[in-house]
Amino acid sequence: MTSHKVIFDTDPGVDDALALYYLIRHPQIELLGVTTVFGNAPVAVTTRNARFLLEAWGHDAPVHAGAAGPLTPGMPGEDFPTHIHGENGLGDHPIDMAPSEDPDTAAQFLIDQIRAHPGQIRILAVGRMTNLARALQIAPEIAGLVRDVTLMGGAFRVPGNITPAAEANIWGDPLAADIVFGASWPVVAVPLDLTTRTFMDRAALDDLGRRGGPGMQLVTDLSQGYVRFYQAAGYDGMLVHDATAAVFLTDPDLFTLTSGEVRVLSEGIALGLTLMNPEDRKGPLGAWEGRPRQRATLDGQPQAILDRIAQVCTA
Structure with missing residues (x-):
């Protein structure tokens, strides 16, 4: 059985919690550690949340706090999404x-x-890419030593979710994202193109809580505010952005990959826009010249991905 040595870079965050639970429940994943970053909440809160979840689930992976702000100069002050993830980052579920x-x-x-x-x-990054970019700045040679990087982020052929141009993780530190896409390590982006189609309805979430024992019930409980956020937009359930990226680590056959050089805009009204030069495009590369060809999961099998999450989290 193949074993995956994984470091989870995250900003918990409700959907981060489901992704983390998937990682610790999957028999082929060895979680070496969790690194935290600002994003869904300040880094002091996301660090606390990671420790709270691991302790609740009886897992001893170390947690290392990371960046409190972006590398990108001139970014607006962070407005943490308390209307989505609650004041404490985990749906205002009680945290002692x-x-x-x-x-x-x-x-x-x-x-x-x-x-x-x-x-x-294998690095799974589901928040701002700041920790990864800073690691590359300190020790550029690590790009040649990593098996791969999977990130939840980007919007290549669909609108963004924080502006019309940008997905939130990339928008939060676009310079860091551009550094990560530009390094020589293999990157797979799991963007909104696919994650906005991996929708877990309320009935399925509640069923996982019933069948998955106390660990999965905790995920279900802290997700209720997240579900209410989507209900206000007319949906009865929640998108599982980060868990979709986690599934790619173990079941890449459920995803359809497109490759090309990627740039991220770090200024202007399209701040955070992810732009891929398709592999079949002919013509000069311009600012994409010399960039490594990376991959993105622009399509896949949403129901099969949801089924895999359910299988692992209730086993």
């Missing part, structure tokens, strides 16, 4: 643990683990 004002060790943890396990580390 204070936010964690930890030193910033995420980038160094990434570097140390990559050097300790050359060619084996």
